[in-house]
Amino acid sequence: MKILISVDIEGIAGVVHPEQTRPGNPEYERARRQMTAEASAAVAGAFEGGASAVVVNDSHGDFRNLLAEDMDARAELLLGKPRELGMMAGVDQNCAAALLVGWHAKARSAGVLAHTINGFAFARVLVNGVETGEAGLYGAVAAEHGVPVALLTGDDVFVAETSPQYPGAVAVTVKRSHGNRVATSLSQQAACEAVRAGAREAMQHCATLRIPPAQTPAAMRLEATTVALADLFALLPLVRRVDAVTIEWTSPTMRHVVRVLNSLSAMSAVMR
16 A cells, blocks of 8 residues: 655644745754654554555655655655646555645635745635635645545644545644744644654545545636736736736646646746
8 A cells, every 4th residue: 555645844843934944044954854753753654554655745845855864764755846746746656545744724824824835926726716725736636546635734724624625534733823923833752743643543544535526627716916926927828817916717637727826836936
């Protein structure tokens, strides 16, 4: 049984500030060590629960944050970008389940460091009229490959927002949000123990998990954070301008959805 573990950083224990998510400072170095520790804890739990192979997808920023030398040696590590499936890369490798470790709530929620794909450029992402975060988008990509989401770890807002989308998935709360940059967090050791136990439990249920129904073709709407960014996004022939800050398009698959969103995210770099 092969398992995919996708690891972000904003939902990791003790992470509450953007500096902890950006390379080039001591705060980030500490955060990436804890990110690696929680990823390794999930690997250990997955193997204890019956996994025969584990692929760990580094899913934050430039996708090269995890410290390979500190990872559980039994796991394969997927690093670097660009990649077509983004945060769900590896899900097409005959995986039995996807575990989401250290993920965060959607943009405009009360979760710690909440955003959807690109906090600089994307104010809201809607799929068929429903505001959707990264877990909803990428979980739908996993569903297209017949892979259920079996574990959710992050803050309480992320867990409350995401659990209804994936009935039966094990949820582990490593911190409680008191605002965008404030949280009460488990200790590093306690968080790792909780993630390990959650991954072990998730393995026991993954064979019975329901795959969410298809949302495609998907009517997509993206609200940019500024008019200037919407001006830029509107240059893409695929999209249609709705108003000063909003564009829309239709995607035949969720794989196509994330390809378009990640392309727009990459475009936004010219406006920084």
